[in-house]
Amino acid sequence: MFSIKKTTGAIIAGTMLAFSASTVAVADSSSPIKIPTHNWSSQVVMAYVIGGIFESMGNNVEYVPADSQAVYEAIRIGDITISHEVWQSSFGKSFYNAMAKGGVIDAGTHSAPTLEEMGVPTWVIDKGLCPGLPNWEALKNCSAAFVTPDSGGKGRWLEGPQSWHGDLMPTRVKALGLGDKYVVKFAGGADALWADLASAKKEGRATIIFNWTPNFTDAEGFTFIEFPEYTDGCRTADGGDGSCGSPKGWLKKAANYKFPKTHPKAYTAYSKMSFSTTDIGQMAALVDIDKLSHQDAAKKWLADHKDRWEHYTK
Ligand code: TMO
DSSP: OOGGGOSSSHHHHHHHHHHHHSOOOOOOOOEEEEEOOOOOOHHHHHHHHHHHHHHHTTOOOEEOOOOOTTHHHHHHHTTSEEEEEEEHHHHHHHHHHHHHSEEEEEEOSSSSOOOEEEEEEEHHHHHSSSTTTTTTTGGGGOOGGGBBSSTTEEEEEEEEOOOTTTTHHHHHHHTTTTTEEEEEEOOSSSSHHHHHHHHHHHHOOOOOOEESSSSSSGGGGGEEEOOOOOOTTTTTGGGGSSOOOOOOBOEEEEETTTHHHHHHHHHHHHHHHHOOOOHHHHHHHHHTTOHHHHHHHHHHHHTTTTGTTTTGGG
């Protein structure tokens, strides 16, 4: 529109100044918006998707590999600008702890509901390898079906990397009275979960793994085990005995509190961004099924789904 600098005349300039301070958007800072990357596919692809959206608006971005729990403190102190996949079950506590200290803001919620839970490929149920699933109590009678060479004769729960949510699952196994029958093993990375799904299918072997939705596995048939319902405070970290499942949760977006001031246009777009179960499943599948790199997956997703994001930039 106009800038204060181009305005001549002291009285007009004064009027303009008062007016522009509250109503005319200032340009975004050219300093990079720092976006974290973690260790599961949709998060990394979405980092490049959101970075690509910011770049399309003229912003500079930088990608920072980060631990998925420590990232909230990094955002709080301004080392990282955003976290675009705040999964309630794994990260809700770290997010709210950082918010309570000051410096992190809630920038809204994606439309996708989430679940992060132990489960089985649906064919395990169809084949009757553990009758009574998905009710968790069925596990008491079929641990033998889940024995692996490294599980010491107990049924194995293949958990994700310990960085996601610490001892949540070993604690749950004990709290549910399953400790004599099951042992939790941590996967080195998400790829080890998908490799186990593939080999179990090939071998016709039952397996229990940690998984989540939205994910590429939504399309293939994966059934989450139904544990005793999550309630606020049921986990040991929140004072409970830990004998509960994961929440049917939200997926939020976090930001450093200065982001709306330093990059008002990018922040406005970010605050409007809302990805669906379909969007996020596609982002994961482009890497985990189609084997694209995260960057190429993001480029393809942005090119193929302009209708899903261009309106955020306007
Ligand atoms: C945070 N995660 C989606 C891996 O559960």
